[in-house]
Amino acid sequence: MDRPPAPAFAAPPGLRRIEDLPGPRGLPLIGKLVGNLFQLRQANVHQGVERWCREFGPLFAFRIARQRIVVLADHELIGAVLRDRPDGWRRSSRLQQVGLEMGLTPGLFGAEGEAWRRQRRMVMGGLDPRRVRAYFPALWRVSGRLQRRWRRAAREGRSLDLGAELMRYTVDTVAGLAFGTDINTLESEGVVIQQHLDRIFPALYRRAMSPLPYWRWFKLPADRALDRSVTEVKQAIAGFVAEARARLRGDSSRRQHPPNLLEAMIVAAEEGGGIDDTQVSANVLTLLLAGEDTTAHTLAWLLHLLHRHPQALAQACDEVRRVVVDPCAVTPEQLVELEFIEACLHETMRLKPVAPFMVLEALRETSLGDLHVPPGTLLWCVMRHDSLQARHFERPLEFDPARWLAEVSAGNARRVTMPFGGGPRTCPGRYLAFTEMKMALAMLLASFEVESVEVPGGGEAEERMSFTMVPVGLRMRLRERKLRAAGAARPAEQR
Numbered sequence: 244m245d246r247p248p249a250p251a252f253a254a255p256p257g258l259r260r261i262e263d264l265p266g267p268r269g270l271p272l273i274g275k276l277v278g279n280l281f282q283l284r285q286a287n288v289h290q291g292v293e294r295w296c297r298e299f300g301p302l303f304a305f306r307i308a309r310q311r312i313v314v315l316a317d318h319e320l321i322g323a324v325l326r327d328r329p330d331g332w333r334r335s336s337r338l339q340q341v342g343l344e345m346g347l348t349p350g351l352f353g354a355e356g357e358a359w360r361r362q363r364r365m366v367m368g369g370l371d372p373r374r375v376r377a378y379f380p381a382l383w384r385v386s387g388r389l390q391r392r393w394r395r396a397a398r399e400g401r402s403l404d405l406g407a408e409l410m411r412y413t414v415d416t417v418a419g420l421a422f423g424t425d426i427n428t429l430e431s432e433g434v435v436i437q438q439h440l441d442r443i444f445p446a447l448y449r450r451a452m453s454p455l456p457y458w459r460w461f462k463l464p465a466d467r468a469l470d471r472s473v474t475e476v477k478q479a480i481a482g483f484v485a486e487a488r489a490r491l492r493g494d495s496s497r498r499q500h501p502p503n504l505l506e507a508m509i510v511a512a513e514e515g516g517g518i519d520d521t522q523v524s525a526n527v528l529t530l531l532l533a534g535e536d537t538t539a540h541t542l543a544w545l546l547h548l549l550h551r552h553p554q555a556l557a558q559a560c561d562e563v564r565r566v567v568v569d570p571c572a573v574t575p576e577q578l579v580e581l582e583f584i585e586a587c588l589h590e591t592m593r594l595k596p597v598a599p600f601m602v603l604e605a606l607r608e609t610s611l612g613d614l615h616v617p618p619g620t621l622l623w624c625v626m627r628h629d630s631l632q633a634r635h636f637e638r639p640l641e642f643d644p645a646r647w648l649a650e651v652s653a654g655n656a657r658r659v660t661m662p663f664g665g666g667p668r669t670c671p672g673r674y675l676a677f678t679e680m681k682m683a684l685a686m687l688l689a690s691f692e693v694e695s696v697e698v699p700g701g702g703e704a705e706e707r708m709s710f711t712m713v714p715v716g717l718r719m720r721l722r723e724r725k726l727r728a729a730g731a732a733r734p735a736e737q738r
């Protein structure tokens with residue numbers, strides 16, 4: 244946050260200036276110099292800003308050193324900002340700069356303008372619902388591996404590190420779908436790619452939020468470990484790309500109809516389709532990063548909430564056990580029937596959105612309600628504030644999946660929550676994410692009884708920002724389900 248303040252643009256009559264917005268006072272003595280820096284903690288910065296929203300309302304500003312940051316918590320205005328991309332607003336340039344310093348070329352998430360438009364079309368095509376449905380057999384294989392892994396833990400009476408388990412599942416899924424590579428971290432021992440990826444996301448976040456870019460002058464052991472992880476991940480990606488090129492060389496029909504996103508990108512790069520080799524690799528990394536934590540931590544939050552709400556857990560189990568025939572071969576039609584499970588996912592993302600805020604930057608002079616916004620203004624969009632307001636949701640702090648089952652209220656609720664963002668940059672992985680999450684839940688609830696999903700000391704898991712909002716320290720304990728009558732969901736290998 245070491246950028247100079249936005250240049251002074253005079254506010255047209257009738258509009259407020261950013262300097263006129265309310266906001267938290269800085270600390271005595273040092274406040275003039277550092278602004279509100281020491282009033283926020285990186286690990287729960289989202290909660291600090293949400294607290295200020297309750298005090299100052301949905302539009303205010305705070306300051307980090309010389310940089311003023313406008314905070315917006317009104318979902319309608321946020322929706323308008325998200326729709327005004329890529330021309331009116333961009334992602335924070337600070338994030339892009341930090342990524343480049345780490346050796347990461349921007350993929351779809353970090354790209355802007357024309358480069359973004361070209362990549363967006365390709366990535367959307369690769370994650371299209373038809374492609375995801377064609378990929379179901381591979382998803383079943385990954386579910387089967389997860390089932391075997393968890394069955395071993397249940398038999399040995401071991402508790403599972405929930406976040407790490409689910410990230411293996413999501414990495415294997417994305418790599419299979421988008422790159423045609425079966426990396427199988429679920430059945431690998433030792434250091435797997437997912438452990439290197441786990442260093443990159445938190446480091447991006449830590450550096451993007453750090454007031455002092457110390458790594459430009461010296462490196463701490465954590466920074467050196469990060470460099471090693473970036474190198475390892477790049478090598479792994481080069482391997483995926485080389486394998487995909489070999490497949491394309493070996494079978495010319497793949498060029499006509501590339502079966503996955505990576506092969507489609509390679510063909511486009513070779514045919515001068517406005518995408519080059521570095522962008523191909525950048526998008527492999529983007530999809531691994533964007534598809535891993537988000538989906539895994541949403542699932543972890545949901546399992547934790549279900550464990551804390553036994554009635555909802557029982558209803559979810561009933562639904563799965565009524566609908567699903569084979570826990571490791573859940574069909575697209577069965578997934579559609581899992582309406583209560585889907586409602587549980589929406590309710591989880593309302594209460595525990597893994598992206599509780601987004602930082603954007605104005606590309607041109609504009610306004611937000613009655614506020615004049617000069618180009619270069621940094622905007623902190625608070626995604627959860629309206630989701631927890633009684634004027635939008637009855638008993639807003641309660642976990643109540645049923646609220647998503649009534650069509651009218653669900654339609655309104657969707658407009659308020661926006662867990663996948665909105666506008667032209669809305670998450671392209673949404674359909675895949677729902678498919679993966681429902682499939683994992685179906686396998687879990689059909690094959691096991693959930694004994695506990697909790698933190699060691701009990702109580703609700705703490706929220707920690709680490710690019711995504713992570714539940715800290717969740718462990719899960721499972722018991723294998725007893726066999727039931729024919730036709731009911733049964734572990735595949737017992738039939």
Ligand code: HEM
Pocket residue numbers: 325351352353363366370417529530531533534535537538541597598601662663664665666667668669670671672673675676
């Ligand atoms: C529960 C799971 C997920 C959540 C909550 C989530 C959330 C988000 C959010 C909030 C954004 C920013 C959207 C915006 O700027 O308006 C985003 C962007 C993105 N997501 Fe997801 N995501 C999830 C899963 C996935 C998956 C599985 C993939 C792909 C494998 C993926 C790939 C991407 C990409 C590439 C972008 C950048 C899009 C762009 O800038 O055009 N996400 N996601």
